[in-house]
Amino acid sequence: MALLSPSFIFSTFFYSILFSSSVFAGNNTQKGIQEHFSALLHLKHGFNFSEKASTNLSSWDLNDTDCCVWGGIGCDGDNSHVISIDLSNRRISGRIDFESLFRLQSLQSLNLASNYFNPSPFSPGFNQNLSSLRELSLDWINISMQGSEWVQALFLSVPHLRDLSLRYCGLSGPIHSSLSKLHFLKSKLDLSNNNLSGSLPSFLVNLSKLEYLDLSFNSFSGPIPSSYGNEFRNKLGGGLDVIHNASSSQLEYIYLGNNYLQGMVSFIFKLVKLSSISLPFNNFSGVVEVGSFQTLKSLFSLSFR
Template identity: 35%
Template sequence: MKYWNIEGGISDCCLWDGVSCDTASGYVIAIDLSSSWLYGPLTSNSSLFRLSHLQKLNLAFNDFDTCTMPSEFGKLSRLTYLNLSSVFSGRIPYEISRLTNLMVLDLSAVADYYLYVREGQLGRVITQNMTNLRELYLDGTTISSPVPEIFGNLSSLTHLSLRRCCLSGELPKNIFQLPNLQYIDLYNNYLSGYLPEFNVSSRINYLSLAENTFHGKLPDSIGNLKALNFLDVRQSSFSGIVPHSLWNLSQLSKVDLSDNHFNGQLQYTIGNLAKLTVICPSFNNFSGGLPSSLGKLTQLKQLNLGYNNLSGQVPTSLLGNLTQLQFLVLDNNSLSGQIPSSFENLTQLVYLSLRHNRFSGPIPSSLGKLTQLKSLLLSSNLMDGELPISFPRSIEDIELQHNRLTGSIPSTSIANVTLLYHLDLSSNSFTGVIPSSLFELRLSYLRLDYNQFTGSLNISKLYNLDFFLQLETI
């Protein structure tokens, strides 16, 4: 083949890069030329299609001029592994269904490569004869039809990835009954209807159903997924109360329930998920208080409960053990009371957003001890009192607008925050002269309007300023 660079006059193809041969017969049995900068069309008369003993072929991420997929691939009947990801465009030929020994098939498409299956032909072309399939990846392939019932016959299937395939209709009832299925990704399709029941002995550890149009509740049988590590159902139109059984899945490390219509209270048993690192139930209708059991999630790095109907105070016990937490969002709820000083325990915190709540009292000076903090977003609350003497040196974004803060800006709180680029103190009751140290910062956004500052402004040193608004008398 012209794609190989034969160095030193080596004519034995078994010594070429990416080629493996059977030691006994000398036949070529495997070719891996993935990401090898190959270019030009792969034609039907290529010598590749004469390698009748070939078992593994990987041509992923090369440039064959977006040519169509040759039907001659169907001649390689001994293939058990075929990866043509991001290689071809056009229709997937029916002849590929002759590869009955395939265990792994990857025809995923990205960028300018768009494969498609004729409407309603997915089962006939891909799966009808491939009963040995263990892994199937068709991400980005245009299918434009429901998932065929015949998928339920692929009893050896462990991995199924059909991201962005324009799939529609309801999932077949047997899809989650496959005995060996471990990984299923159906992200960003047009799937609808109720979610089928899960196998009582399911091995699924990765489940992504995000960005679809399902309706109804998550089935109680989701509690059968004892091995589940990753769950993503964001933006999928689910509603109702999250099944209690979900909070007993002790292997979960990431859960994204955001942008659905879930309601009810967050269950205390959420504290059972000891391995949880990310949980995101934002943009739902959860109500009630924050369960103190969240404080048991000592591995948690991201917690996003924004845009719900949560109320009450933040339990002090919630913060004591979350020493790994980096990202905390509680904004757009009805949380009240003072911000606990125990926030100082969150030593790894990078992003803190408590916007649009009913928090009151002063900004805890203990926040100045959070040496990793980059964003402090406390706008639209009932905060009062004066600014803390100091902010963390790491801070980049401070938003305190629409509160009841008073007093002057301490020069010590501003002088050392040299990384600060976004500062909004508008709509408070600040007074006094703005410290000159503020104008030494590299701010790109500054709002001071709707306060009672006095004195003059010297913004000429703010070379990076993109937005400045000062409307009231200062």
């Protein structure tokens, strides 16, 4: 009887392990996407929509189990997890099934802008954790909450956000200090066109990595805090030359139009990464030397009126 060589035994053992691992991984992948398939169908069930206006949702079909090809859905490289949902501007009404939404634990980007949800996205059901979420856009959704309510809901449920847009959401009151705990905010913070009020929060200066900050068309009042090195546009009295340490700012875009800002505008020349500046309809004064713009090497757009 011939003896099996050690190399043959090792090779057989190795490929057996490899095959078992592949089957196990495949089963896990299938299980993960099936879980997301079920969660998305439950999420859809709470929506009211027109088949014509919401073509994305129309493709969410029980008979098509590959949810990675559904409209508005993005999956990771091996199609094992849903990582993005974009249902913006689809004239969707109804409710958001939060229990189903929070089952999508791999979700990184969520865009539900320009729809008509009731109750709002930050209702009491928004109380679990989506720690993977990096981008959230809820523009033009009627949230109508005071600052302490929506800010704390964000901090508790989506603590790792990098990009947040809540334009035209009916937000009101001062911005709660919990917003400063969203340490990962980097790409964008857009809270423009709301009813936010009070003084401009000094704690926002702690979000030092922000590239885009928009607080325009609100009702903030008072001077810009002297601690600011990269802060922006509102109905603020007082000059902008109080800004310090601006050279360390990561900001690339400044839009300060349609406010009550006063004083000199020389602070912009310290924001060396700026590529676009818009300052119309304010009360700025003083003379700006054309040569000063040489410090802004990346500048391609400039508007004073």
